[in-house]
Amino acid sequence: xxxxxxxxxxxxxxxxxxxxxxxxxxxxxxxxxxxxxxxxxxxxxxxxxxxxxxxxxxxxxxxxxxxxxxxxxxxxxxxxxxxxxxxxxxxxxxxxxxxxxxxxxxxxxxxxxxxxxxxxxxxxx
Numbered sequence: 001x002x003x004x005x006x007x008x009x010x011x012x013x014x015x016x017x018x019x020x021x022x023x024x025x026x027x028x029x030x031x032x033x034x035x036x037x038x039x040x041x042x043x044x045x046x047x048x049x050x051x052x053x054x055x056x057x058x059x060x061x062x063x064x065x066x067x068x069x070x071x072x073x074x075x076x077x078x079x080x081x082x083x084x085x086x087x088x089x090x091x092x093x094x095x096x097x098x099x100x101x102x103x104x105x106x107x108x109x110x111x112x113x114x115x116x117x118x119x120x121x122x123x124x125x
Contacts, residue, residue: 001035004042012037021073025065 003009011019012035016027030037074084091097096118103119112123 001037002040003037004040006039009037009039017076021071024071025061028064 008023011023012027012030016024016031019027077084079087099116100119100122103115108123109115112120115123
């Protein structure tokens with residue numbers, strides 16, 4: 001399978017637990033297939049990849065997908081408890097982190113204009 005998403009090729013080759021949570025569901029879906037993921041620049045992909053960009057909000061999740069959504073990644077961090085508490089305390093005091101957290105929980109709006117400018121770098125268009 002060809003993709004113009006170069007980082008995805010690297011992520012696909014890593015163990016599932018090391019992938020970001022938002023990509024774990026995608027990788028779980030790949031596990032049922034024998035897929036050889038390869039990178040090709042978008043300028044060389046002549047057939048538009050629209051289906052991979054269109055998210056179906058009415059998709060029903062399997063039990064495995066639901067379980068992945070509830071995994072707490074902090075349980076797998078190779079850091080000490082004091083370091084984790086320090087990170088949590090600093091994150092709680094950081095305005096951008098708090099706005100990002102609220103936006104993720106609420107759900108991202110359709111357009112970049114609808115989010116605070118400090119969140120623009122996180123908005124995937």
